[in-house]
Amino acid sequence: MDGLWLQSLLLADSTVRLATPLVFCALAGLLSERAGVVNIALECKMLGGAFAAASAAAVSGSAWVGLLAGITFSCGLALVHGFATITHRGEQVVSGVAINIVVAGLGPTLADAWFGQAGRIPLPGGARFAPIDLPGAVELAGVPVLGSLYAEIVSGHNLLVYLAVLAVPTVAWIVAKTRFGLRLRAVGENPEAVDTAGVGVEGLRHRALLLAGVLCGLAGAYHSIAQNAGFIRDMTAGKGFLAFAALIFGKWRPVPAVLACLLFAFADAAQVRLQGTSLPLVGTVPTQAIQALPYLLTILLLAGFVGRAVAPRSLGRPYVKDR
Amino acid sequence: MRGTSRLPTWVELLLLPGLNLVSAAMIAGLVVVLIGEDPIAAVGLLVYGAFGYGEAVGYTLFYTTNFVLTGLAVALAFHAGHFNIGGEGQAYLGGLGSTLVALHWGDLPSLLAIPLAVAGAALFGGAWALVPGWLYAKRGSHVVITTIMMNFVAAALMTYLVVNVLIKPGQQIPETDIFATTVWLPPLDPLLTPLGLDLGRAPANLCSILALLCCLGFWLLVWRSRPGYELRVVGRSEAAAIYAGIAPARVTMLAMSLSGALAGLLAVNEILGSQHRLVLGFTGGYGFVGIAVASMGRNHPLGILLAALLFGALYQGGSELAFDMPKISRDMIVVIQGLVILFAGALEHLFRAPLEALFLRPKVER
Numbered sequence: 001m002d003g004l005w006l007q008s009l010l011l012a013d014s015t016v017r018l019a020t021p022l023v024f025c026a027l028a029g030l031l032s033e034r035a036g037v038v039n040i041a042l043e044c045k046m047l048g049g050a051f052a053a054a055s056a057a058a059v060s061g062s063a064w065v066g067l068l069a070g071i072t073f074s075c076g077l078a079l080v081h082g083f084a085t086i087t088h089r090g091e092q093v094v095s096g097v098a099i100n101i102v103v104a105g106l107g108p109t110l111a112d113a114w115f116g117q118a119g120r121i122p123l124p125g126g127a128r129f130a131p132i133d134l135p136g137a138v139e140l141a142g143v144p145v146l147g148s149l150y151a152e153i154v155s156g157h158n159l160l161v162y163l164a165v166l167a168v169p170t171v172a173w174i175v176a177k178t179r180f181g182l183r184l185r186a187v188g189e190n191p192e193a194v195d196t197a198g199v200g201v202e203g204l205r206h207r208a209l210l211l212a213g214v215l216c217g218l219a220g221a222y223h224s225i226a227q228n229a230g231f232i233r234d235m236t237a238g239k240g241f242l243a244f245a246a247l248i249f250g251k252w253r254p255v256p257a258v259l260a261c262l263l264f265a266f267a268d269a270a271q272v273r274l275q276g277t278s279l280p281l282v283g284t285v286p287t288q289a290i291q292a293l294p295y296l297l298t299i300l301l302l303a304g305f306v307g308r309a310v311a312p313r314s315l316g317r318p319y320v321k322d323r
Numbered sequence: 324m325r326g327t328s329r330l331p332t333w334v335e336l337l338l339l340p341g342l343n344l345v346s347a348a349m350i351a352g353l354v355v356v357l358i359g360e361d362p363i364a365a366v367g368l369l370v371y372g373a374f375g376y377g378e379a380v381g382y383t384l385f386y387t388t389n390f391v392l393t394g395l396a397v398a399l400a401f402h403a404g405h406f407n408i409g410g411e412g413q414a415y416l417g418g419l420g421s422t423l424v425a426l427h428w429g430d431l432p433s434l435l436a437i438p439l440a441v442a443g444a445a446l447f448g449g450a451w452a453l454v455p456g457w458l459y460a461k462r463g464s465h466v467v468i469t470t471i472m473m474n475f476v477a478a479a480l481m482t483y484l485v486v487n488v489l490i491k492p493g494q495q496i497p498e499t500d501i502f503a504t505t506v507w508l509p510p511l512d513p514l515l516t517p518l519g520l521d522l523g524r525a526p527a528n529l530c531s532i533l534a535l536l537c538c539l540g541f542w543l544l545v546w547r548s549r550p551g552y553e554l555r556v557v558g559r560s561e562a563a564a565i566y567a568g569i570a571p572a573r574v575t576m577l578a579m580s581l582s583g584a585l586a587g588l589l590a591v592n593e594i595l596g597s598q599h600r601l602v603l604g605f606t607g608g609y610g611f612v613g614i615a616v617a618s619m620g621r622n623h624p625l626g627i628l629l630a631a632l633l634f635g636a637l638y639q640g641g642s643e644l645a646f647d648m649p650k651i652s653r654d655m656i657v658v659i660q661g662l663v664i665l666f667a668g669a670l671e672h673l674f675r676a677p678l679e680a681l682f683l684r685p686k687v688e689r
Contacts, residue, residue, distance in 0.1 A: 084669040095669030105657025113358030113650050292479035295472040303462040
C-alpha cells in the first residue's frame with residue numbers, strides 16, 4: 001500500500017512537471033486563436049525561448065536575465081508572425097511552419113557558433129530556477145496522506161510551475177471578464193463588428209500574439225533554465241504541438257484546455273512508468289500507443305465523434321478592412 | 324485562397340519570387356555574419372558543393388527528387404483549397420507500404436517487384452491522407468489540424484512497427500533487414516555517365532524520372548482533365564462547385580488521397596532508391612519543406628521543379644559547406660529553408676503591394 005501511494009505521488013508530481021510547459025503553450029495558443037490567428041508556431045516560440053533563456057543565463061549567470069531573454073525572443077518571433085499574417089495578411093499556417101523551421105535550425109546554429117559544444121548550451125551553477133520548498137513542507141512530510149501530498153505535489157517545484165498555476169486563472173479572467181478579453185473574443189468571431197465599433201482589429205490581434213509570445217517564452221525558459229540545466233537541440237520535442245492538440249481538445253476554452261494539458265501530461269508521465277509492465281484486462285500497452293493517444297483523441301473530438309469542438313469563426317482568415 | 328494576379332507574367336513568375344529569395348538570402352547572410360563567417364565565400368562554396376563535380380550533381384538530383392514529390396503533394400491539395408501539412412506522415416506510411424512489398428515479394432523479378440513496391444508506397448501514403456480528406460468531407464474537421472495530428476500518429480505507429488514488428492531479428496538498431504536487390508531502384512549512372520558525369524557514390528536513382536513523370540501527370544490532371552477542373556473549382560469556391568453539380572466531398576477525398584500518394588512516393592526515392600531498408604525518421608522534414616517548394620513554385624509543376632532544384636542544391640551544397648566552414652553546420656541550411664518559406668510563402672504580399680502599385684498605375688489612370 002505504502003509503495004503504491006508513493007508511486008501515485010511520484011506520478012502526480014511528474015504530471016505537474018510535464019504539464020507546466022503545456023499549460024503555458026495552450027494558454028498562448030488560446031489567446032492567439034481566440035483572436036483569430038492560427039498559431040502552429042507555439043513549438044518554435046517555446047524552442048526559441050528555451051534557446052534565448054539558456055544563452056542569456058549561461059552568459060550572465062542569472063536565471064532572471066535568462067527568463068527575460070527567453071520572453072523577449074519569443075515575443076520577437078510573435079512579432080514576425082504578426083507582421084507576416086496580420087500586417088501583410090500572409091497565410092497563417094505557412095508562416096507558422098516557416099518560423100518553426102527557422103528556429104529549429106537557428107537555435108543549434110547559434111548555440112554551436114557561440115558556445116562551441118555541438119549545439120548544446122550548458123548552464124553554470126546558480127543560473128537556474130531552483131525548486132522552492134514551501135514553508136512547512138519538510139516538517140509536515142511525516143504527516144500521513146496530507147503531509148506527503150503537500151510536500152511532494154504542492155511544494156518543491158520551481159518558480160515557473162507556480163507561475164503556470166497563476167497564469168490559468170489570470171488568462172481565464174482576461175478572456176472572460178475584461179474589456180480586452182471581450183474584444184479579443186469578438187475579433188476572433190466577427191472582426192467586422194469590432195471594426196464597426198471603432199476598435200482596431202490589427203492592433204488587437206498583435207497584442208494577443210504578443211501576450212502569447214510572453215507565455216511561450218515562459219514555457220521555453222521552463223525547459224532550459226528550470227526543468228533542465230541548459231539547451232539542447234529539439235529539446236521541446238513536439239510539446240508545442242501537444243499543447244496545440246490540448247487547446248483543441250479543450251474546445252478553445254481556458255479551463256477545459258488546461259484540464260486537457262493535465263490529461264496529456266498524465267498520459268506522458270504514466271507512459272514512462274508503464275514501460276514493459278502488464279496492465280489488468282489490456283495486457284502490455286505499447287508506449288507508442290500512449291504517445292499517439294492525445295492526437296487520436298483530438299482527431300476524434302474535432303470530427304465530432306466525442307463531443308464537438310467549434311473553432312473561432314474567423315480563425316485563419318486575415319481581416320481586410322476595405323471590402 | 325490566392326486570387327488571380329493582375330501583375331505582368333514576368334513580374335509574377337520571376338521578379339516577385341526573385342525579390343523574396345533575395346530577402347531570405349540577405350537575412351541568411353546576416354546569420355552567417357553573426358556566427359563569424361564570410362557570406363560571399365559561403366555562397367561560392369555552396370554552389371560548388373551543389374554543382375561543382377559529378378557526385379555533387381548526383382546528390383543534388385537525389386534531394387531535388389524528394390522536394391519535387393513533396394512539393395507536388397502540397398500543390399495538389401492546394402489546388403483543391405486545402406493545406407496538406409501531413410506530408411511527413413504520408414511519406415512515412417509510404418515507406419511502410421513499399422517495405423511490406425519489398426519484404427514479402429522481394430523474390431519476384433524486378434519488373435514486377437519494383438512497380439508493386441512503388442504502388443505500395445503510393446497506396447499507403449494516399450490512404451493516410453484520405454483520412455483527413457474524409458474527415459473534412461464528412462465531418463467538417465479542419466484539414467490543417469487533422470494532418471498535423473496524423474503526423475504524430477504516423478510517427479508513433481511507425482516507431483512501434485519498426486521497433487517491435489519489422490526489425491531485423493537479432494539486432495538492436497531499429498531498422499529492417501536489407502531488401503532483396505530485386506526491389507532496389509536502378510541508379511541513374513547508366514544514363515548520365517555517357518554525358519560525362521561521374522555520379523560517384525551519389526544515390527540518384529530512377530525515381531528522379533518517376534518524379535518528372537509525376538510533374539507531367541500533375542499538369543495533365545490539373546489543367547487538362549475533367550477531375551482536375553472539378554478540383555480547381557472546388558478549391559476556388561465550394562458553393563460554385565455545388566451549383567455546377569460537382570460534389571466537393573468526392574473531389575476533396577480524391578485530391579487528398581492523390582496528394583498523399585505523391586508524398587508517399589518520397590519513400591520510393593529514399594527507401595527503394597537509397598537506403599534499401601526501412602529506417603526510423605527517413606522522412607527528415609522533406610514533407611514540411613514541400614510547403615515551401617509548392618509556394619515558391621506557384622503550385623505549378625514547372626515552378627515546383629525549379630524550386631525543388633533550388634532546395635536540392637541548398638541541401639547538398641549546404642552539407643558540403645558544413646564540411647568546409649567549421650562554424651556552419653547543417654542546421655544553417657534548415658534556417659535558410661525556413662527563411663525561404665517565410666519570405667516566399669508567408670510574406671509573399673510584402674513586395675506584391677508595392678509592385679502592383681508600380682506596374683498597375685498606368686492602367687488605373689487610363
